[in-house]
Amino acid sequence: MLLSYRTSDLTWRLSILTYLVSVSLTPARRCARLTRHQFRRLSLTVNIKMNKLSVLKRAFSSSTSLNAVKTVTVVGGGLMGSGIAQVAAQAGQNVTIVDLQPELLEKAQKSIQNNLTRVAKKVHKDDAAKVEGFVKESFSRIKVSTNIEDGVNADLIIEAIVEKLDVKQELFNKLDLLAPEHTILASNTSSISINEIGAGIKRKDSIVGNLTHIPLNHVSYFRFGGLHFFNPVPIMRLLEVIKGDHISEETYQTMMAWGKSVGKTCITCKDTPGFVVNRLLGPYSAEALRMYERGDASKEDIDIGMKLGAGYPMGPFELADYTGLDTNKFVLQVMLEKTGDPVFRPIPMLDKMVAEGKLGIKSGEGFYKYKKVYPGLRARTYTIRSGDASARDIDTAMKLGAGYPMGPLELADFTGLDNKKAILAVMLDKTGHTAFRPVAILDRLVGQGKLGRKSGEGIYKYDK
Numbered sequence: 001m002l003l004s005y006r007t008s009d010l011t012w013r014l015s016i017l018t019y020l021v022s023v024s025l026t027p028a029r030r031c032a033r034l035t036r037h038q039f040r041r042l043s044l045t046v047n048i049k050m051n052k053l054s055v056l057k058r059a060f061s062s063s064t065s066l067n068a069v070k071t072v073t074v075v076g077g078g079l080m081g082s083g084i085a086q087v088a089a090q091a092g093q094n095v096t097i098v099d100l101q102p103e104l105l106e107k108a109q110k111s112i113q114n115n116l117t118r119v120a121k122k123v124h125k126d127d128a129a130k131v132e133g134f135v136k137e138s139f140s141r142i143k144v145s146t147n148i149e150d151g152v153n154a155d156l157i158i159e160a161i162v163e164k165l166d167v168k169q170e171l172f173n174k175l176d177l178l179a180p181e182h183t184i185l186a187s188n189t190s191s192i193s194i195n196e197i198g199a200g201i202k203r204k205d206s207i208v209g210n211l212t213h214i215p216l217n218h219v220s221y222f223r224f225g226g227l228h229f230f231n232p233v234p235i236m237r238l239l240e241v242i243k244g245d246h247i248s249e250e251t252y253q254t255m256m257a258w259g260k261s262v263g264k265t266c267i268t269c270k271d272t273p274g275f276v277v278n279r280l281l282g283p284y285s286a287e288a289l290r291m292y293e294r295g296d297a298s299k300e301d302i303d304i305g306m307k308l309g310a311g312y313p314m315g316p317f318e319l320a321d322y323t324g325l326d327t328n329k330f331v332l333q334v335m336l337e338k339t340g341d342p343v344f345r346p347i348p349m350l351d352k353m354v355a356e357g358k359l360g361i362k363s364g365e366g367f368y369k370y371k372k373v374y375p376g377l378r379a380r381t382y383t384i385r386s387g388d389a390s391a392r393d394i395d396t397a398m399k400l401g402a403g404y405p406m407g408p409l410e411l412a413d414f415t416g417l418d419n420k421k422a423i424l425a426v427m428l429d430k431t432g433h434t435a436f437r438p439v440a441i442l443d444r445l446v447g448q449g450k451l452g453r454k455s456g457e458g459i460y461k462y463d464k
């Protein structure tokens, strides 16, 4: 298969965007001193200690106990809400879906029933009785209502409504008043700050015992956080658990345990624009569009380049069509507003296509033409700042959330950090693009001779 492109190395040019800023992570520095084995042992020890601490704290706390989520309410029965309700019901939890519109609840029920049948057929193959039993049992755990008060008595309430700050805030303020004290509140937002959404929430995990070593005036006790699922929820294995600035440790641990209980691999990220997956996909996708706009390479060749050269499951144009060009434009706008990073500046070609109604698969045409029109497909996108998430979580996010064969930091170690540094310098020189500016941790690691796999240590440590 032949590829033609004007600038030197198409694959490098695109894939560098996904790892270059990521290597500037503080936790990555910590990981860099450990072998994989040591890292796992350390994680295990830390987990055991954290669990012991949680058990101790639980005895003195009025909050939901770890793993105690048995009843879940999902507010918003659309694309995401119906998927979240399905995975919780499949895991044996009782679920209430609340939506404003009865017809959307009906649609959600139909879609859940169809999806459950698909799951059951995969598990039980031709055993019709077992298939029927599974669907019936899981489906019987789901109730629906248009009245929010029918859903407030739950251990966990997840919001998956329209992506508007004031609407979400209003809902959470109401839920905070109506829901029992132990209920954990969570948002599935993909682009709004968790701290901003929860600004009016008052519920806290109160420590009522006599534990003199736990600072009672510590602010980090809120029973609210982010649970960011990926679309389609029943299929995508990743769940980003977002730690707002004031989340209590116990609420966070309960969210992680709950995510695991519904079959997801959970990673943790601070309340930072786009969290992990979308933050990393944005610049990658934007740079791909700009390459095409400049005429550096055809969209077909860029897609082939990233699939065959970087092992990605979809090329950037296929991905943009799948998520929707309107959503891509919206995400760019939000990210520019939040980060000020020019990598997210508007892309005229994208704006023009959206104005012409070319939105990707859902409208029948985007970068490619499609025979079938799929309604309601949405997007995600984007770089990472120091300490937003651990190196391991960033790599897991991109593998499970975006289907990448290797995480960006694993890839950086694999390619060699000295090579990355050299590529950055060349790219900055040739393009003047801020995305290629020097990365402090990369410079430091290279300065210390930590070059990745080949030297035995880079972002991670390797057994020789």
Ligand SMILES: NC(=O)c1ccc[n+]([C@@H]2O[C@H](COP(=O)([O-])OP(=O)(O)OC[C@H]3O[C@@H](n4cnc5c(N)ncnc54)[C@H](O)[C@@H]3O)[C@@H](O)[C@H]2O)c1
Pocket: 075, 076, 077, 078, 079, 080, 081, 098, 099, 100, 101, 104, 159, 160, 161, 162, 163, 167, 171, 188, 189, 190, 191, 228, 229, 230, 231, 376, 377, 378, 379, 380
């Ligand atoms: N679509 C995705 O790929 C995706 C991925 C991750 C996160 N998210 C986030 O999930 C949330 C929902 O997205 P979606 O794609 O499911 O949207 P959607 O439009 O499919 O569904 C939203 C639902 O919420 C209902 N709703 C709106 N206001 C409500 C209220 N006050 N009370 C009860 N119901 C209300 C609507 O009737 C609708 O059924 C958004 O915050 C979005 O950013 C979306």
